[in-house]
Amino acid sequence: MQEILSQINRIPIRKNYVENLPYNPKLKPLLHGKRKAGILSEVIFWKQVRAKIFHEIDFDRQRIIGNYIVDFYVKKLGLVIEIDGWSHDVKKDYDEVRQKFLESLGLKIFRATDFDVKNNLGSVMKDLEDFIVENYAAETTPS
Template structure:
């Protein structure tokens, strides 16, 4: 039986935003340097947008609502990082307007910056 947090993650996957859909199309099925990413994953009491357990990397896409949630986001990031994860954040606008920069930053954080520069 699914937990409340798993149900919430499923709901978020069904209601994804355009920037999330774009990033997922770049990450899914090991498309980025063979790394396995999952989306809307329960982690440490939170639901993170994208997770690569292999590299302990969390990717968050932030829309306008995050402007008023800065303190919460900062505390959440610190808690996740305290458990050995790296958290990187991108504004939705960046995902929509500069995919190459987002992919380069993900590769840098994952330590695969030079493995496959032609995604």
Template sequence: MEKASPQNNFHYNPKLRLLANQLRKSMTKSEACMWKYVLGSRQMKGFQFRRQRSVLNYIADFMCKELLLIIEVDGITHDDTDAVKRDMERDRQLGLVGFTTLRFSSWEVLNQMGEVSRIIVDWIDHQKGFPPPGSPASTGTCP
């Protein structure tokens, strides 16, 4: 399968549009917090994230086309062995077309929002070639 790009609309699946709209209107508390405090309104380093975006045969909780990044907020239903296997296969399929998936538990989002945000920022900085926080290049100090 070809890599996700503007030419193939990042593998948008119009058959899932209605379900995605329903999910957007009934976000979980952790998804709503992630959207309001971290990803919405280009708060994450100016990048635009979309909520409940259909990709291939899946609906991603949050997706940034420019970064080819999907962020999933997993509730307790993702804890059993079958769900973990499904999530791994989903991440594999999305990876085949160029997406990276970052997963966070609902608990992490609700109780460690700063750490969740820092992990996403660090991932973006690494992808965009920025020096990692605390490195001599980012602090202007010599080792």
């Protein structure tokens, strides 16, 4: 039996907790600085998802997974949310290696651009809903 986390547009969303994620404690001192930096697009997104206000789903901000710090993480879905700013244009190889590593752990990655979060937030949130439904909708048994 699938454990249901939430519903999006009446579609039940199943939990997909990924256990035993690697954690590099040496990155912990960087977390406070990244949070305090207050990158505008991350702050805007955080205001949309903090305190379970997005479909009662709990998001973590600046989460260490392996040797990486991801922008946002939904533990009960095994979902990483990355907001890509201009620096990602010059880090394509790094981002590709990072994404393959995260996917190898069984995680899914949703990406939004810094521009879209600042200028098309409604569209980003709808795309996130669609991504969650597409990847985590509970299987229904025919009646």
